[in-house]
Amino acid sequence: MKKIETIIRPEKFQELRNKLSSIGIGGLTVTEAAGTGKQKGQKGVFRGTTFQIQLLPKIKVEMVVENDQVDEIVNLIIDSCSTGKVGDGKIFIHPIEEVIRIRTGEHGINAVL
């Protein structure tokens, strides 16, 4: 099994989620993140003083899937979350040694299906 961890633009999450559902991927965990990379920040003004915003809001989505689903999902992420503008984010593929469903104690791929 693999964990697909992807950092995306917050506004793309719903589209991604819908597309994942449509190919049968329903389980996922989301966290709020802030990121920096090539993308430029914004400028604000408070009481006449200009300030710079450098870290940008991102959403991190994690899903643990079977090895042979990885490619399909990666393509689907690129498909849903790419805007072509700097800041679209990354996908990281991690090895996972074991998965357990707490409710049942099931192991392996059954735990996430």
Add this chain to the structure above:
Amino acid sequence: MKKIETIIRPEKFQELRNKLSSIGIGGLTVTEAAGTGKQKGQKGVFRGTTFQIQLLPKIKVEMVVENDQVDEIVNLIIDSCSTGKVGDGKIFIHPIEEVIRIRTGEHGINAVL
């Protein structure tokens, strides 16, 4: 070493933490997450319009431990966090290549003991 990453119901965290303490596991890191899977959401009403709540609040707990502690901890998590109702969450076991304690520069298992 392994990283045990577990997604649990928020209300179970304190029980888990107490049980972990009792077997000598004191170090852990927690993040707030939102998850979806088999568990059903809730319905709300605002100004007469019904809306659906799909992602549910979860807590992600991560702890890096020695290989031979993994099974005990997995059982302990199942023990503390299982309610038998859909939505109890998952445990993911990750390989970890190295751990360093920032304060001392210690490596390996000493860094987390």
Add this chain to the structure above:
Amino acid sequence: MKKIETIIRPEKFQELRNKLSSIGIGGLTVTEAAGTGKQKGQKGVFRGTTFQIQLLPKIKVEMVVENDQVDEIVNLIIDSCSTGKVGDGKIFIHPIEEVIRIRTGEHGINAVL
């Protein structure tokens, strides 16, 4: 490639970030965390009742880098984030199997440079 995941004191993040920039590491993702370990909590009083604060705010920084950058970055983290006082945090090194840049579909190290 490796993922360097480090749990640090929140107040050290900016220093770390600046030092990382200076050695050319610009891409990273940050999440808010809460941790417990050897570090002692604080005591509060509300309406005359004392209470204990046990989990302490931490920042988790993740960056995916080339294998040969790991040591340099680990040292740099120790350098920037160590105060010598309990609670400085940890560094975890994870294996990463693949990285993809969503915007371009690039794979491997090109995806994060």
Add this chain to the structure above:
Amino acid sequence: MFKKSTLLFVLFLLIASPVYAATPTTESLQLSVDLVWVMLGAFLVFFMHAGFAMVESGFTRAKNSLNILMKNFITISMASLLFFIVGYGLMFGTSAGSIVGSDGFLLSGVEDISFFVFQAMFVATCATIISGAVAERMKFGSYVLVVIAMTAVIYPVVGHWIWQGDGWLTALGFSDFAGSTVVHLTGAVGALTVVLFLGPRVGKYSGKKVNVIPGHNIPIGALGVFILWLGWFGFNGGSTLAADPSLVPMVIGTTLLSTSAALVSSALYTKIRFKRVDASLSLNGVLAGLVGITAGCAEISLGGSIIVGLLSGVFLVEGIRFLDTKLRIDDPVGAITVHGICGIWGTLAVGLFSTSTGLFYGGGFSQLIVQLIGVIAVVAWTMITVGVFIFVISRFSSIRVSEEEEIAGLDFAEHGSNAYELKEVLLTEENVPASHKLGLADRLNSLTVRDKKLS
């Protein structure tokens, strides 16, 4: 600055030296006690602007809070200045053909400054209704132009028709004691017209779906409602213009009971209709009860006021649903229903419940018909003037912020910063350790007594 010297000179005349007589007479005392009453009313009406600001910001999203607050502040400020310069004259100046006032600009020749002060507080109320309805998408600059049009011309003309004494609606016998029509309906029609040009917020309607965009801080909105209710005692009560023991308590009594009834009926009605006591609709219900009794507060009985209020609460809930889901008019705070539908209801209620002329008290249909004529006239006038005005200014530039700015929030786009920093900015470049309240760690800690010695 020096060009203002002429103006200063004119105004100089206005300042009479204090003539508070050494020996008070009953006439001078009458003036004094009425003054205190009217000033109290004026202060309370002023404070309503704080109420509007809180309701409007609480019922909309956090990212547009600064914007809506600034709109409220600019409204009361511009309205006061313009009413001084031109509005008061158009409204209360010598009538030109029962249509509009023709003198008293810059208050020249006006002696009763206390009346000006009281009326100035009203003007902004009318305009501020619009700010709620156009919230979260209208450009600040365009909004200011609408405020100018409303407070300098459109509202004063309506006021002249109804309150100056020689207006054509007054001549017909139209009755609107404290302004269900003059203030609230005028404001609501203005709001509706602008909203029709503006369209709904991004994401509000999608295909057949009506999306929920919840307000960000209902408690502060509830405080606003309390402030408005308080202020309304001055709005209705002060409109007596005299501390008249035979009139004032009735006005306050009807205002209190109508509003209480409206809260109860809207809360109950949402419970029946949606299986929940809907908090934000009930809060709107309070305002509905207030608007509903405004026209008739001095001539409806206490019992009658309860009925007016009960119905206001129900009309409110149905009105908001109708606008939102059937007409798909996006009014974030419910201003058009509160001030428009209930403004009409309140005006017509005089024709039904007035103890002197109302249908239910044997007065026949004549008052009701006059009330209807007044409503139609004011709706027509306001819709046409505001419509033409908006049409013209929208030729020059869009009255709406760009979609990008709307999504980012008007606060950052138009004002450069955010309304809230409830969690602390974590990190400065100075490597200064910073605490972060509201953070995850805070919430993970269990707050339990450890030290039994203290307790």
Add this chain to the structure above:
Amino acid sequence: MFKKSTLLFVLFLLIASPVYAATPTTESLQLSVDLVWVMLGAFLVFFMHAGFAMVESGFTRAKNSLNILMKNFITISMASLLFFIVGYGLMFGTSAGSIVGSDGFLLSGVEDISFFVFQAMFVATCATIISGAVAERMKFGSYVLVVIAMTAVIYPVVGHWIWQGDGWLTALGFSDFAGSTVVHLTGAVGALTVVLFLGPRVGKYSGKKVNVIPGHNIPIGALGVFILWLGWFGFNGGSTLAADPSLVPMVIGTTLLSTSAALVSSALYTKIRFKRVDASLSLNGVLAGLVGITAGCAEISLGGSIIVGLLSGVFLVEGIRFLDTKLRIDDPVGAITVHGICGIWGTLAVGLFSTSTGLFYGGGFSQLIVQLIGVIAVVAWTMITVGVFIFVISRFSSIRVSEEEEIAGLDFAEHGSNAYELKEVLLTEENVPASHKLGLADRLNSLTVRDKKLS
């Protein structure tokens, strides 16, 4: 609707045509100036409800905010309506056996509407005290029933005993100028009784431990305290019912100084007792000082009021500790101590500090004993009636929400939505980019001048 026509007819009689004489007389002027004063008082007392709403919501958890706000709104609304229909008659109608009033229902035959308005504002105060004590766990519907019982019957009877003029406590010489007992103690005993039936919030006490459940927004609670303090000037000051220059300033002065003293003493006392200036207890201290001086504000000297206040602040802190940790009575906002313990203290303080009858001014023990009798009578009456009432309604259904609803928060369970959306709903189905203020990224950014040109 048409069945109401009889009612309307009755009320019709109430509307007298304005009799504001062309030539004012000193008598008519006296009426006018007293009217203005009493109306000002009424408005301020009304505004206290905003204060209660803010204190109660700020001192409890965010997930129950809508619920507590709705409870406050329904309280003032129901109380006004019921006081009009039945309460006023029971309280101020012709005395039947010095126990209860027997006419004046629907205000029939009542001439002084201004007095009704002023008193109507008080009723709700008494009931709203309960909402704070039962916060975060009592069913909305059950709470409404308690409000009905309190405002329609229980409070009016107490009021009759003490304020109608022919009541048995008045006959004994019981003195409670503005209501330490009538309003505050009655409310607090009602609250205590309901809380005893209700039990503590889930998680408040566990084994020997007393857990801390912190309020979610102390600043809005502090605003509420300021509003209450302001309103109290009307509560105590308006109770003179006349703009009497020899009485009013003393009343305002004692109210100001007692409260100031109570804030200082509670702040200082928490500092000594807990090593911290406890903010929320000090805010309660302000209310303690207000309740403490309410009975005696017109007959205690300025110096005496300071002593009353200083002690109120200390009693408050010890009282809250005692109820919370020894009796384990869970009163989220401290209402029982503020209004009950300090209500008793304020009532007894008249027997000690009254400059005309007090012990310390040579008046002996008689006033003190009468005060004590009054306290006991009111406690007994309220506890028994509320107890029986709650006992009866709890036979039909639980007065408490389910544990599941309590944990999820009453807002979502009873009202279907939440009070706050401080961070924006991140994602709509429309793939609309949405900003998120308050997010992590915002907080990680250092806000530093980059562009020196602007400064």
Add this chain to the structure above:
Amino acid sequence: MFKKSTLLFVLFLLIASPVYAATPTTESLQLSVDLVWVMLGAFLVFFMHAGFAMVESGFTRAKNSLNILMKNFITISMASLLFFIVGYGLMFGTSAGSIVGSDGFLLSGVEDISFFVFQAMFVATCATIISGAVAERMKFGSYVLVVIAMTAVIYPVVGHWIWQGDGWLTALGFSDFAGSTVVHLTGAVGALTVVLFLGPRVGKYSGKKVNVIPGHNIPIGALGVFILWLGWFGFNGGSTLAADPSLVPMVIGTTLLSTSAALVSSALYTKIRFKRVDASLSLNGVLAGLVGITAGCAEISLGGSIIVGLLSGVFLVEGIRFLDTKLRIDDPVGAITVHGICGIWGTLAVGLFSTSTGLFYGGGFSQLIVQLIGVIAVVAWTMITVGVFIFVISRFSSIRVSEEEEIAGLDFAEHGSNAYELKEVLLTEENVPASHKLGLADRLNSLTVRDKKLS
């Protein structure tokens, strides 16, 4: 306690039995109506403290909210008590050499308690200005000492010079109707002096950089500004001390128009200067307009007040920039500029715009020069006394919290808990499931109509 009996005895004499005559006379009525007016003014000025508390807490960081709120509460409380004990005597007692009052301590021999009440509300205003400027870093205890010095001695002496009638500045013809100098400038100079000793907040200035430390809740700050504006009608209006129909409406009119003009000018000026309508500076602009007209509100024409206000708004923006970026004086809420710079401007404006003595009305330079002398005298007196006082107390212990406490927030350090718990404490030891509003999940959910049946 028993030692207080002497005090009580003294105060006993103060209580006259009510002398509200059976037959009102025009004189007694005059007293009554003036009483109502002055009390209304006093209540409004009291309420300003709620406004200050909200502005100061909203414009600073969440972690210091309890602290600033407690500072506001302790200020009004200590100020009232001290003014009663000593301040009133020093201010309004029989003049000793036109410098300071010498009797009337504990109000002994004072008959007009209503005047005491009104003045007592003013005292705290002066001191509370300081709390904003020293926010987020000054020790609570040290702040209390400064409040004692300001309200017991420093302010009363200034007040004696200008308002007692026999003061040396009064003799010179110095004119400050409602306190631009007496209250605002005195407070601001006190604030500046303390801030110079205290230094900037950690992280505010670093090398050449000026860092932004945004306020945590601008909407509550905006509510505070509305409350202050409302209160100011009582501040300026009540200062007439009589319900004088020839004076009061002008005072209220100038206050309204000046402030409106200042809001417009500061909003517009920030738009031009920084390309954004800066919300927090515009809110400060409102206060600037209020302070600016305070001295001259009774003798400047309506037109003149607009000019005074327009300039106040501009001076405010430039003043804040100048202090912040050039002088590097860290004043989190802009208090020194609002009350100091605009206080001076308002005082001098009398010399320019007074319709009886002003330069622009042909009065020559004499009034302007007297105004300038008064400003210089008050600045010197306040700076020296506060400076010496702070110097002395800082010898005993630091007046500033430790850097560690400052970073952790004064709330936790000095008061033991936090102001907000907007997200619920997640987990108790009782394994109680707890909902968490505002959490990530809430925000990730799209709020969309699912159930079309309801709509």
